[in-house]
Amino acid sequence: MKVVRPGLHEVQKKWLVTCVTLLFIGLVEQQTWLAPLRGQVQIITTPILAGITQRFESLMAPMTFFRNKGTMVRRLAQLEYEHTQALATISDLQREAQETTALRELLAKSSLTTKQIITAARVSYAQPEIAAGTRQGVQEQMLVLVAQTLIGKVQRVDTDRATVRLLSDPREKSIIAVTDSGAQGLIAGDGQAIFLSLVPQDKQVVVGEKVVTIGQEYIPAGVFIGTVAETVGDPAEPTKQLRLEQYVSFFSAPLVTVR
Incomplete structure (x- = not known):
């Protein structure tokens, strides 16, 4: 099938x-x-x-x-x-x-030399001196610094030593300086403190502003001097003084720089 x-x-x-x-x-x-x-x-x-x-x-x-x-x-x-x-x-x-x-x-x-001389600071008969003189290349009007802070100028130079006039000396009134805000004045001392004097009364300055050199013969611009600590003087006067804080001292510095 x-x-x-x-x-x-x-x-x-x-x-x-x-x-x-x-x-x-x-x-x-x-x-x-x-x-x-x-x-x-x-x-x-x-x-x-x-x-x-x-x-x-x-x-x-x-x-x-x-x-x-x-x-x-x-x-x-x-x-x-x-x-x-x-x-x-x-x-x-x-x-x-x-x-x-x-x-x-x-x-x-400026006739300022760029040469730097590092030497010891010393005090002789209460007169600030440095242990370097003409033999080491020190000249009158050279700047004296401690920790990059301007504290004085060379006043008189001998063979192996030189006399320093500090910024706090009332006779030292040759440095023009300026603050961060642009207030200009003349550095002056009272024997102990340092001031930026002859600042216009209407110029506003804040505590803590840096103060540096403005630049003139023998003194380059931008050298640090100190900071503003306070404003002193009579507000009625046309000018005022700014007390400066330096944080360093010639008398306690083991070494200083001369330039």
């Missing part, structure tokens, strides 16, 4: 239909029978696709605009920041150029 599997005939029919369909499509493509139909379809669909593309671009335009605008705003802010930085740099360079020019002019006019 012959056994027939159920559904086998149906499967063969489906495969046969599929193969015939593929052969028919291939024959139609080879003979270009669908070319006119394809052309008609393209004529209809091309405007539709173009319209859809245009509508999509129109919808996306605002988003593109805002995205580009945000980028432009950030770029503009960056340019403004860079411009500000450039202006600050130019200002610093101009200030440094002016300071360099002023320093060159000062050095050209």
Whole structure:
């Protein structure tokens, strides 16, 4: 007896239909029978696709605009920041150029030697002296410093020693100085303390401001003298005095610098 599997005939029919369909499509493509139909379809669909593309671009335009605008705003802010930085740099360079020019002019006019002499401080008969003189290259009017702080000037020079006139000496009134805020005055002493005198009464000065030399013959600019400790004097007077704090002393310093 012959056994027939159920559904086998149906499967063969489906495969046969599929193969015939593929052969028919291939024959139609080879003979270009669908070319006119394809052309008609393209004529209809091309405007539709173009319209859809245009509508999509129109919808996306605002988003593109805002995205580009945000980028432009950030770029503009960056340019403004860079411009500000450039202006600050130019200002610093101009200030440094002016300071360099002023320093060159000062050095050209000054006969101060740049040689530094480190020596011992000593007191002889209550007179401040240093253990160096003409033999070591010390000259009159040279500055005497302790820890980079100006404390006096060389007054008289011998062969191996020199006399120092301290800034606290009432006779020493030859140094012009200036504070951080620009208040200028004359360094003066009362035998014990040091003052910046002849400061205009209306000039505002804050305690703690540094006081340095302004620059004059034999005295370069920027030499540290001390800091403002307090304001003294009668407020009714046209000028006032600023008492200075030095933090160092000639009498307790083991070594001093002469330049």
